Amino acid sequence: MLRAHTVEQVRTAEAALLARLPEGALMQRAAAGLAYAVLDLLGGGYGRRVLLLVGSGDNGGDALHAGAVLARRGVQVEAWLLSSSAHEGGVAALRGAGGRIGTPGPTGRLDVVVDGIVGIGGRPGLRPDAVAALAHVAGVPVVAVDTPSGVDVDTGEISGSHVTADLTVTFGTHKVCHLVDPAAQACGALQLVDIGLDLPEAPVEALQAADVAALLPRPAADAHKYTRGVVGVRSGSAAYPGAALLSVAGAACGLAGMVRYDGDPAALDLVRAAHPEVVGPGRVQAWVVGSGSDDGAEDALRAAVADGVPIVVDADALAFARLTRGRPAVLTPHAGELARLLGVERADVEARWLEHARRAAREHDAVVLLKGRHTVVARPDGRARVTTTGTPWLATAGAGDVLGGLVGALLATGLDPFDAASVGSWLHGAAATLAAQDGPIVASDVAAALPDLLATLTTR
Numbered sequence: 001m002l003r004a005h006t007v008e009q010v011r012t013a014e015a016a017l018l019a020r021l022p023e024g025a026l027m028q029r030a031a032a033g034l035a036y037a038v039l040d041l042l043g044g045g046y047g048r049r050v051l052l053l054v055g056s057g058d059n060g061g062d063a064l065h066a067g068a069v070l071a072r073r074g075v076q077v078e079a080w081l082l083s084s085s086a087h088e089g090g091v092a093a094l095r096g097a098g099g100r101i102g103t104p105g106p107t108g109r110l111d112v113v114v115d116g117i118v119g120i121g122g123r124p125g126l127r128p129d130a131v132a133a134l135a136h137v138a139g140v141p142v143v144a145v146d147t148p149s150g151v152d153v154d155t156g157e158i159s160g161s162h163v164t165a166d167l168t169v170t171f172g173t174h175k176v177c178h179l180v181d182p183a184a185q186a187c188g189a190l191q192l193v194d195i196g197l198d199l200p201e202a203p204v205e206a207l208q209a210a211d212v213a214a215l216l217p218r219p220a221a222d223a224h225k226y227t228r229g230v231v232g233v234r235s236g237s238a239a240y241p242g243a244a245l246l247s248v249a250g251a252a253c254g255l256a257g258m259v260r261y262d263g264d265p266a267a268l269d270l271v272r273a274a275h276p277e278v279v280g281p282g283r284v285q286a287w288v289v290g291s292g293s294d295d296g297a298e299d300a301l302r303a304a305v306a307d308g309v310p311i312v313v314d315a316d317a318l319a320f321a322r323l324t325r326g327r328p329a330v331l332t333p334h335a336g337e338l339a340r341l342l343g344v345e346r347a348d349v350e351a352r353w354l355e356h357a358r359r360a361a362r363e364h365d366a367v368v369l370l371k372g373r374h375t376v377v378a379r380p381d382g383r384a385r386v387t388t389t390g391t392p393w394l395a396t397a398g399a400g401d402v403l404g405g406l407v408g409a410l411l412a413t414g415l416d417p418f419d420a421a422s423v424g425s426w427l428h429g430a431a432a433t434l435a436a437q438d439g440p441i442v443a444s445d446v447a448a449a450l451p452d453l454l455a456t457l458t459t460r
């Protein structure tokens with residue numbers, strides 16, 4: 001599991017560790033990890049040129065100490081001190097190793113810029129001197145120290161200017177801004193340096209392949225199709241028969257024991273032709289309701305609610321999400337649908353993904369899966385998982401229908417709504433990435449890639 005902690009949690013863990021270690025040891029660990037990450041990126045030391053952008057705090061201290069390590073490896077290191085004060089030990093170490101302190105201005109060739117302006121102690125936004133310094137080095141690869149300076153570390157929000165990194169080297173644990181958009185987009189690749197922090201449970205996490213493999217339901221030796229769980233699909237309509245096909249394609253991933261289609265009769269023949277294993281109405285352990293349901297969404301959702309089993313509430317059914325309040329349910333809006341659900345603007349949701357997913361989960365007393373580049377899955381108590389699998393090729397019509405069916409199948413097998421939503425979203429993104437290896441994809445390609453993906457996970 002990749003865990004993201006708050007600044008307060010990191011500070012508390014840091015204080016406990018600092019009390020046990022000699023002075024400066026923690027920063028030396030961080031700086032060494034940072035320096036080796038930069039050397040990796042540079043592909044060597046001698047003859048390379050690195051510029052450090054240094055703020056007034058320990059983030060700048062990390063950059064300066066890493067600069068000293070780099071200078072000892074033959075890198076030409078220059079630091080621009082962007083505040084009236086800078087970490088004294090770091091400045092001395094850099095000078096002692098042969099690095100120099102320069103003044104912001106046009107530069108010759110640079111191989112990497114290290115952003116040590118601010119880390120977890122920073123307020124959002126950049127000061128004008130930092131913006132001016134960055135303008136001199138536009139186009140040079142940037143390695144951010146701990147966080148890209150200027151982003152809001154605890155929320156992943158962005159207000160004002162910020163650094164856009166190619167690589168972010170972070171210490172002890174990930175921070176919320178590394179996972180949640182839009183800040184996550186400013187991080188580039190992530191690298192975690194272990195500095196020995198002892199941390200509590202994380203409020204935000206991201207499943208990794210091993211976590212998904214461990215959570216995936218597998219049939220018991222004496223399983224029959226009903227013990228494995230039956231998923232029912234009430235989606236599609238005469239106007240949108242394709243939605244029925246795609247949600248059934250997601251549901252028929254093989255994880256549940258059986259798929260029932262109980263939607264518009266107009267779509268039934270198409271569903272049966274494409275998926276001969278799908279059967280008609282009957283008892284189920286989970287429902288998937290709403291995609292392409294048109295004006296039948298409310299009735300379909302009421303019928304599902306009457307069954308008392310967990311429900312995936314998608315697309316047209318989201319307008320009636322109040323019907324599932326307090327019952328096991330996963331709401332699966334994209335940003336526009338969530339905006340309607342909460343009565344806010346879409347741009348507000350896209351500026352504050354985590355806040356809005358959490359608010360909707362709390363207000364609807366349900367798990368909310370807010371779809372986007374980095375999908376956020378939130379529980380009513382605020383705990384959240386972010387999906388980091390996927391590809392921009394997944395932004396294709398009908399992809400959400402496949403996801404709804406897949407999450408429904410996982411619910412039917414008995415996973416709780418939080419696990420079903422986050423595992424389903426992870427699989428959906430990973431299947432899309434697998435399918436898109438050969439170029440552009442459509443939604444049915446994502447469903448078609450699920451068996452190969454699941455095979456790699458269940459045989460682990």
Ligand SMILES: NC(=O)C1=CN([C@@H]2O[C@H](COP(=O)(O)OP(=O)(O)OC[C@H]3O[C@@H](n4cnc5c(N)ncnc54)[C@H](OP(=O)(O)O)[C@@H]3O)[C@@H](O)[C@H]2O)[C@@H](O)CC1
Pocket residue numbers: 010011014026027030055056057058059060062083117118119120121122123124125126127145146147150171172195197
């Ligand atoms: N925690 C850990 O386990 C470890 C932490 N470590 C490292 O320490 C870092 C945290 O260091 P930190 O606490 O000194 O804060 P930091 O981020 O350098 O900046 C704070 C100073 O910047 C200023 N400032 C504020 N906003 C600003 C802005 N927008 N633009 C410009 N300036 C701004 C403000 O000063 P001001 O100028 O306002 O007086 C403030 O005092 C952490 O990210 C990691 O790199 C590792 O070494 C070891 C393990």
Ligand SMILES: Nc1ncnc2c1ncn2[C@@H]1O[C@H](COP(=O)(O)OP(=O)(O)O)[C@@H](O)[C@H]1O
Pocket residue numbers: 334371372373374375390391392393394395396397398399400401403428
């Ligand atoms: N830029 C992106 N990168 C990765 N995945 C994305 C991106 N944009 C959207 N997605 C994913 O694509 C899917 C689109 O689903 P949705 O918006 O419901 O479309 P539709 O309603 O047409 O099915 C979601 O799973 C979402 O998380």
Ligand SMILES: [K+]
Pocket residue numbers: 059115116117118119144145146147148149
């Ligand atoms: K930084």
